[in-house]
Amino acid sequence: MTVLDRVLARIDADLDASRERLFAFLRIPSISTVPDHAADCRAAAAHLAADLRGLGLAAELSETAGHPVVLARSDGADDRRVLFYGHYDVQPVDPLDAWTTPPFAPRIATLDDGREVIVARGASDDKGQVMTFVEACRAYVAVTGALPVPVTLLIEGEEECGSKNLPAWIAGNRAALAASLALVCDTGMWDADTPAITTALRGLVYDEVEIEAADRDLHSGLYGGPARNPIRVLTRVLGALHDDAGRIAIPGFYDGITDPPADVLAAWRRLDLTPESFLGPVGLGVPAGERDRSVIEQLFSRPSCDINGIWGGYTGAGSKTVIPAKASAKVSFRLVAGQDPARVRSAFREFVTARLPADCSARFTDHSGAPAVAVPWGLPQLAAARAALTDEWGRDALLVGSGASIPIVADFKRLAGLDTLLIGFALDDDRIHSPNEKYDLKSFHKGIRSWARVLAALAG
Template sequence: MTNLDSVLAQVDANFDDSLKRLVTLVGFKSISTDPDYKEECQKAAEWIANELNGIGIDTRVHETPGHPMVVGHDSDTADKPGPHVLFYAHYDVQPVDPLELWDDDPFNAKVFEKDGVKMIFGRGSSDDKGQMLTFVEACRAYKEVHGSLPIAVSILFEGEEESGSPSLLPFLNAHKDELSKDLALVCDTTMFDPETPAITTMLRGLMGEEIIITAANRDLHSGAYGGPAANPIKILSRILADLHDDNGRVQIPGFYDGVEELAPDVKAQWDALPFDDAEFLRDVGLSIPAGETGYSVYEQLNARPTCEFNGITGGYTGSGFKTVIASQASAKISCRLVGKQDPDKIRENLRAFVEERLPADCSVDYIEHGSAPGHSLSADFPPLQKGAAALKDEWGKDTIMMGMGGSIPIVSEFKDILGMDSMLIGYALETDNIHSPNEKYNLESYHKGIRSWVRVLAALAE
């Protein structure tokens, strides 16, 4: 039996105990956004630190103005091959409302079987406590068999991810020297499907902007002023309509600077995926793709930038009817960004686009609603190739180099503050009801997730 086989066998032999630890961790009501659960967050952090210390990872609970950070470093890091990795996850969870839609107590984790699939039920079972423990349990198996890990490992678990991470940036800046490593591993993502492993290599960034156009100095009677008076709703609507051409391309100057086409091998892999465009749209009552012409729905979702309108207000919107020309109209716009798009430059160019179309006697104000660049890993990034091969060895299928339509801010912060790239490997599924009632985590995802990290750590040591 090889060194790797012996560790995998240990994972299998200890899986029942690993599952019991997950049941215990789910039992902590670590809802970060609700002050009533501050003590529960503290208890969860201390329990995790105790488990890590118990397997030889020297761990401290660091107090913050919010909920604690758990930071650990393997006690045996000398002369290890491969990169020194920082593994990140979060132990806090979303609120459980509406409670009446849960089939059972959200914090009384239970194992059950549905349609032949065994699952663990409970808030945080998938997001992110189950994912977190896949890595911890892989480290445990290595320590129990060989007494050490194949590479140098540090750990950062936060308790505020589900509430905007207000303490994270100050903590990263204050502990930069301690936390800056060669590579970040993040386990807060999904597989492509229950049998197909994935590494998320692309995350879309975000730029949010609110535009407020003011015309007259008060609301006007449409009979007395209709015609000669500038109507900000009309002006705003025209500007919004100009933001896209007939092919769905965004018309903000310089918008596509830094956007790269998919690598041919990734595009071929995506084109071969069993993703049904029609079914995807049908699930939400639609049938005709409305995005950028020339790109599949899957590619639009994961690798193309967007400019979307999230809310428009102006004039009278109450019951009945009021013949008024509003003084103001506003729109909230979000741009999902990819590649090397610069969110600050796009914001600047969007404002110039608006002002070029604004009548001289009208004014515009803006409210910023945050920004973050996109994230991508080069296909030839060595840890990526090693991780993909290790996952294939465990799951028996090629690893999908996946994109994600949303963003994970920690990835940008690791790059900007700690100077690290991140490799995102997760074992959750889209069907896990993350953030919803009846959250669950497939036992196979948990078990094979542990085995997968065993293989990834071994591969990174090569």
């Protein structure tokens, strides 16, 4: 029997105790957004730090301007070290009367389809996910007395309120975070039986444009025809952002983008994500993105542009016949690897300005921006982790993209130079941020086993 076999057997035998340790963690109401729960957040951090010290790790609470960070380290060389990230804070529980049982009284329930699940606030997001990694480490320590690779854990307490103090903390603690790779367990499976590694997160450019014409609102009877209408100008400009094939028409917008490898594209096609299956549940049926790209490519590896809001003139009850002096819109771009947010923002503004007729001017407001993050396809640890997950689940682990942005991953790259593998075991029906949040017991059990295999694979 190999060391890994012995570790996996230990995980199986210890599952009930692992579940009870998770329950103890879940009972602490560590709601980071509610000031009255500040003491509970500190209690959750202290509870986790004490648990990690029991595994032989040097664990401490590191202060921030808000809730503390749990920082724990095992012995070993940093060139083989992995940095694991998660969070101990949870969302508020409102509306409380929608919970079947108290949100901080964890329990096992059986769903109609026979699945056993853990029900509690934080069960999936993110305490249950954090404990899959902790329990894998515990099994290694119990069997071998050590971890297969050096490990650092960074578990924060403000993810649910925007991680506003974490970038400054990372910048001030770079030496303590030295590692070869970051691991994040705050994502999900493709489905209940198919594991996934998120390899790309889209970046973001969010801009606001205001077009101004006359120096006041004008009577449309007295001025209609000769006077510029900024709503008409704005809608014409916004309508030109996409061509008839669904491509974004800003010059140079696609510069720097490369397609995923052929084998990854082939694996995505096998998932058979059709327009009907993806768009049907929200009452749509026809993809509106690039016509020559599949729905899954549009989501995982292509950028997008959306008008998020538009306003101007009179919008109240009844009628008011004016030509407005101003019209505004908010426009966001989701970016992929290879795109420079500053360059995209500049190109958008040049696109708008070049289309302004006489008597019109534009003013822009920068709301936010972040680069996309992508794991290099040839990263050896990516192949190793993918093989480990495939061995555990008996299905090829998928390499997927995410249309969302996770700021901590960009911070790891920008501030610590680390690539990140996002490996999680949540499911779409886990009801995170909602009443009766749950985490499948299978996700918890096989998540622990998965991390044991991944750590073994990263050790070579």
